[in-house]
Amino acid sequence: xxxxxxxMSVRKRLSKSSNHAEEEEEGQRDFAEESQEAPTNGRVxxxxxxxKKIKLTAEAEELKPFFMKEVGSHxxxxxxxxxxxxTSLDNGGxxxxxxxxxxxxxxxRAKDLRAPPEHGKIFVTRRSVLDELxxxxxxxxxxxxxxxxxxxxxxxxxxVDYIDEGRLVLEFNLMSYAxxxxxxxxxxxxxxxxxxxxxxxxxxxxxxxxxxxxxxxxVHSFIHCFLFVVFQIGVLGLGPLYVVLAYTLPxxxxxxxxxxxxxxxxxxxxxxxxxxxRVLNSAKEKSSTVPVPTVNQYLYFLFAPTLIYRDSYPRxxxxxxxxxxxxxxxVFGCLFxxxxxxxxxxxxxxxxxxxxxxxxxxxxxxxFNSILxxxxxxxxxxxxxxxxxxxxxxxMLRFGDRMxxxxxxxxxxxxxxxxxxxxxxxxxxxxxxxxxxxWFFTKRLRAVAMLAVFAVSATVHEYALAVSLSFFYPVLxxxxxxxxxxFNFIVNDSRKRPIWNVLMWTSLFAGxxxxxxxxxxxxxxxxxxxxxxxxxxxxxxxxxxxxRYMF
Numbered sequence: 001x002x003x004x005x006x007x008m009s010v011r012k013r014l015s016k017s018s019n020h021a022e023e024e025e026e027g028q029r030d031f032a033e034e035s036q037e038a039p040t041n042g043r044v045x046x047x048x049x050x051x052k053k054i055k056l057t058a059e060a061e062e063l064k065p066f067f068m069k070e071v072g073s074h075x076x077x078x079x080x081x082x083x084x085x086x087t088s089l090d091n092g093g094x095x096x097x098x099x100x101x102x103x104x105x106x107x108x109r110a111k112d113l114r115a116p117p118e119h120g121k122i123f124v125t126r127r128s129v130l131d132e133l134x135x136x137x138x139x140x141x142x143x144x145x146x147x148x149x150x151x152x153x154x155x156x157x158x159x160v161d162y163i164d165e166g167r168l169v170l171e172f173n174l175m176s177y178a179x180x181x182x183x184x185x186x187x188x189x190x191x192x193x194x195x196x197x198x199x200x201x202x203x204x205x206x207x208x209x210x211x212x213x214x215x216x217x218x219v220h221s222f223i224h225c226f227l228f229v230v231f232q233i234g235v236l237g238l239g240p241l242y243v244v245l246a247y248t249l250p251x252x253x254x255x256x257x258x259x260x261x262x263x264x265x266x267x268x269x270x271x272x273x274x275x276x277x278r279v280l281n282s283a284k285e286k287s288s289t290v291p292v293p294t295v296n297q298y299l300y301f302l303f304a305p306t307l308i309y310r311d312s313y314p315r316x317x318x319x320x321x322x323x324x325x326x327x328x329x330x331v332f333g334c335l336f337x338x339x340x341x342x343x344x345x346x347x348x349x350x351x352x353x354x355x356x357x358x359x360x361x362x363x364x365x366x367x368f369n370s371i372l373x374x375x376x377x378x379x380x381x382x383x384x385x386x387x388x389x390x391x392x393x394x395x396m397l398r399f400g401d402r403m404x405x406x407x408x409x410x411x412x413x414x415x416x417x418x419x420x421x422x423x424x425x426x427x428x429x430x431x432x433x434x435x436x437x438x439w440f441f442t443k444r445l446r447a448v449a450m451l452a453v454f455a456v457s458a459t460v461h462e463y464a465l466a467v468s469l470s471f472f473y474p475v476l477x478x479x480x481x482x483x484x485x486x487f488n489f490i491v492n493d494s495r496k497r498p499i500w501n502v503l504m505w506t507s508l509f510a511g512x513x514x515x516x517x518x519x520x521x522x523x524x525x526x527x528x529x530x531x532x533x534x535x536x537x538x539x540x541x542x543x544x545x546x547x548r549y550m551f
Contacts, residue, residue, distance in 0.1 A: 120274075120308070120431060121308050121427055121431065123306070123308075123310060123313050123314055123400065123401040124314060124400070124401055125314040125316065125400035125401065126400070126401060126402060126403055127402050128387060128391055128402040128403070128404060128405070129403075129405065129406060129407055130383075130387050131391070131402070146337075146379075150333070150336070150337050150340065153337070153340035153341070153344055154336075154340060156344055157340055157343055157344055160344075172339065174339060174342060174343060174347070175335070175336075175339045177250055178250050178251055178252035178253070179250070179252045179253055180249070180250040180253060181247060181249050181250065181253055182253065184243065184247050184249060184253070185249065185253045185256050185257055188240060188243045188257055189256075189257070189260055191239075192236065192239070192240060192260060192261065192264055193264070193302070195231075195235050195236070195239075196236065196264045196267065196268055196302065197298070197299065197302065199231050199235070200228065200231065200268040200271060200272065201271075201295065201298050203224050203227055203228050203231070204224075204228075204271070204272055204275060204276075204292070205292055206224065207220065207221065207224040207279075208275070208279045208290050208291075208292050209290050209292070211279060211280075211283055212282075212283055212290060217283075228268075228272065231268075232265055232268065232269070236261060236264055236265050236268070237261070237265070240257050240258065240260075240261040241258075241261075241467065243257065244257055244258065244467060251468050251469060251470075252468075254467055254468045254470075255464070255468040258463075258464045258467050258468060259464060262460060262464065263307075264302075266307050266428055267301065267302055267307060267309075269432060270307055270308055270309045270428065270432065271293075271298060271301065271309045273309075273432055273436075274308070274309040274310070275291070275292075275293060275309070278291040279291060279292075293311055297311050297312070300397065303393065303397060304393075304394075304397055304399055305390040305391075305393050305394045305397075305399060305404065305424065306399075306401070306424060306427070307424055307425065307427060307428040308427050308428065308431065313399055313400060313401065314399075314400030314401060315398040315399070315400055316395075316398045316399075316400050317398075318398070319395060319396060319398060320395055323391075323395050324392050324395050324396055327387075327388040327389070327391050327392035327395070328388070328392050330383070330384070330388045331384050331385075331388045331389055331392070334380045334381075334383060334384035334388070335384070337376075337380050338376075338377060338380050338381075341373050341376050341377060341380075342373075345372065345373045346370075346373050346516070346520060349366070349369055349370070349520075350366075350520040350521060350523075350524045351524055363517070366517040366521065367510075367513050367514055367517045368513070369517075370512075370513040370514075370516040370517040370520075371509050371510070371512075371513040373516060374509065374512035374513040374515065374516040375509050375512060375513075377512070377516070378508070378509075378512050382405070382421075386404050386405045386422060386424075387404070387405070390402075390404045390424070391404070403423055404422075404423055404424050405420060405421060405422060405423055406419075406420035406423060407420060408420035408421045410501065411501065411504055412495050412496055412497065412498070412500035412501045412504065413494075413495050413500065413504070414484065414487040414488045414504065415488050417504060417508075418484075418488065425457075429453050429456070429457060433449075433452065433453045433456055434449050434450070434452075434453050437449040437452055437453075451485070454480070454481055454484065454485050454488075455481065457480065458476070458477045458480040458481040458484075459477070461476055461477070461480060462474055462476050462477040462480075465519070469519060469522075469523060470526075471522060471523075471526060471539055471540075471543075472539060472540040473518065473519060473522050473542055475514065475515060475518045475519065476515060479511055479514065479515070483511070487507065518544075521544040522542060522543060522544045524544075525542075525543040525544035525547040526543045528547060529543055529546075529547040
């Protein structure tokens, strides 16, 4: 009945739009008849023809956006309703999540479906949003504009180098420094991967098969849980951190190791968290078979672009290697784009920090000068990782569900922005932090659970940034934990007017400018004002505030 009503609604809208189109056609026929009856040898008649043509063109332009908006919105609702009905018929797997930390309604156009909480998230075959939008010429033109801007950055750098040096400088010193010691990064990653592949799977397999036979299941479970926590903290936690500090890796290389460390920890937690209830249910039902996933299933999950474990995922029929090549090419293009942003904008702005003492004036000018590079880095990071990188691996693995992000740029509230910016991480936080917190304590503590999720996310973000930059400067933690939390309540889902989207973008640009300004100032201050025998407090005390006193 609902699908039938949707069809009738679409037909009504289409008939209404077709009536407008018929009126336009009748106007055009009247115009043609009048033009044939009117004399053609007078200047006045020509002006009338031109005015009527302009009038009809204006009417057609008024009808076009109405038609596109009505048909597009109701077609989306119709298709979404069909998906909802089809997925509700199959509860053998899991159900779609609404991707809501706060379990609020997600009212933007890409609606999601919620099933009973015990079913978790369902994966369905769908494309990424930008892949669909890039088929529209108007959207693809914006992509071309960014490419043109990259070309101008390259030409600007080459021209300045030729004028200053008398030759073309193609050494890329900043990039070669940032990604230095890649051999150490590679063997560190290989060690982490092999440990993640073998130890958690071996521990879970031993626990699952011994749980049915042991007479002391609590002790048996406690021992294996303890060993798993030791592995998570000692091997995946402290091991990569030691390598990063002992080998003094440069910033980008550190970032690769730390992000992979976090990814492996989240992956192993999901694998254990999703499979332990299955073993417990099997033991409760006294089943003869132990539901232990195969090594191939676990191996596929370790490379799949998701942090939610499933025995199987929807798969695409073939691999488009041309598409994979294009995605990786765009990743490298974004890396060079960020390099030129730092080379042409950021480096000249921050490298002479010691020439001016730290003051409110310097800070304000720095923040406003950082808005443009901060915005560019935000867009490039999103496009390179959440779109290109994840889609490349999804295509190689024939992973069908490409909803790695949603239309976060249309958000009119911060709660919707948090849900749609990074769906991959948000799924993990929603199911394993927020939902498990409510299950462990009580569903009445939703505000406390939400605060815990923000605290975990802010701490992990600050940890990754602190280790990558070799100093602790909790600007990101403060912005995320305090301002982000406040905006989440103030600019909530009840805000629907376009002005809130403007305010969201304004605060987003300002926040990224603050991050870029503060961390860049601190980085260059520590380069210009090194300490001979630094103490622990020197690593956490901002050097940019006192750098001027050390000359």
